[in-house]
Amino acid sequence: xxxxxxxxxxxxxxxxxxxxxxxxxxxxxxxxxxxxxxxxxxxxxxxxxxxxxxxxxxxxxxxxxxxxxxxxxxxxxxxxxxxxxxxxxxxxxxxxxxxxxxxxxxxxxxxxxxxxxxxxxxxxxxxxxxxxxxxxxxxxxxxxxxxxxxxxxxxxxxxxxxxxxxxxxxxxxxxxxxxxxxxxxxxxxxxxxxxxxxxxxxxxxxxxxxxxxxx
Numbered sequence: 001x002x003x004x005x006x007x008x009x010x011x012x013x014x015x016x017x018x019x020x021x022x023x024x025x026x027x028x029x030x031x032x033x034x035x036x037x038x039x040x041x042x043x044x045x046x047x048x049x050x051x052x053x054x055x056x057x058x059x060x061x062x063x064x065x066x067x068x069x070x071x072x073x074x075x076x077x078x079x080x081x082x083x084x085x086x087x088x089x090x091x092x093x094x095x096x097x098x099x100x101x102x103x104x105x106x107x108x109x110x111x112x113x114x115x116x117x118x119x120x121x122x123x124x125x126x127x128x129x130x131x132x133x134x135x136x137x138x139x140x141x142x143x144x145x146x147x148x149x150x151x152x153x154x155x156x157x158x159x160x161x162x163x164x165x166x167x168x169x170x171x172x173x174x175x176x177x178x179x180x181x182x183x184x185x186x187x188x189x190x191x192x193x194x195x196x197x198x199x200x201x202x203x204x205x206x207x208x209x210x211x212x213x214x215x
Contacts, residue, residue: 007164011076011125013054018079022055025121031193032149032207033058033120039189039209040147042069046115049074049139051104052122056084056097063096071097072114074107104132109139118147123174124156124166133181137214146183146212148174149191155206174210183212 001009001017008014013021037058042048045068053059053073062071071091075081084099091097102108104119104126117140126132136146151159153168162168169177175185191207 003160004164007161013077025054026057036149040116040118042116044068048116049114051119054080059088073099074102107135112141115141115144120149123150137182149209152206178212184215185212187211
């Protein structure tokens with residue numbers, strides 16, 4: 001797979017490679033996703049939206065974080081929505097998880113219907129990002145928490161596939177973007193780890209996890 005093809009798959013897994021891309025993203029993003037869930041810290045009975053969960057391999061951890069947590073996963077890829085539904089069939093059948101197709105630019109949800117929203121490694125693809133963040137602000141409750149996890153600009157710029165349709169951010173750029181779209185940044189955590197990249201080599205990743213509240 002060329003860097004351009006990989007970038008397209010990471011944006012929206014599709015075709016015969018979709019399931020393999022989903023599994024690769026699970027391996028690459030697992031620790032970052034689990035830390036994001038811990039920082040998001042959903043309380044009992046809260047409704048959680050994950051934007052771009054892929055096959056939602058970590059939906060169980062969200063639901064089990066506290067009693068009565070309800071999980072919704074929204075993904076641009078129809079293949080990933082189908083895979084997430086299969087993988088989490090027990091949660092779906094119990095009414096604890098729902099998976100829907102859609103885009104962050106036009107969320108198919110009512111106003112103020114989630115207390116917690118998070119997304120891991122999708123911010124790059126929100127182009128432009130401003131409408132997406134306004135939409136997220138629309139569907140989150142006034143006291144809600146948004147958690148965005150993504151690779152630091154300096155780390156991402158060294159990856160060949162990131163030259164193809166990725167918008168990159170550092171701490172200051174992400175904070176400015178959120179400030180301009182009606183959010184108050186409450187914390188920025190750095191996440192460093194050694195992982196296998198989507199192309200198979202061992203790399204040191206510098207990731208950021210930004211938490212914000214609507215204002």
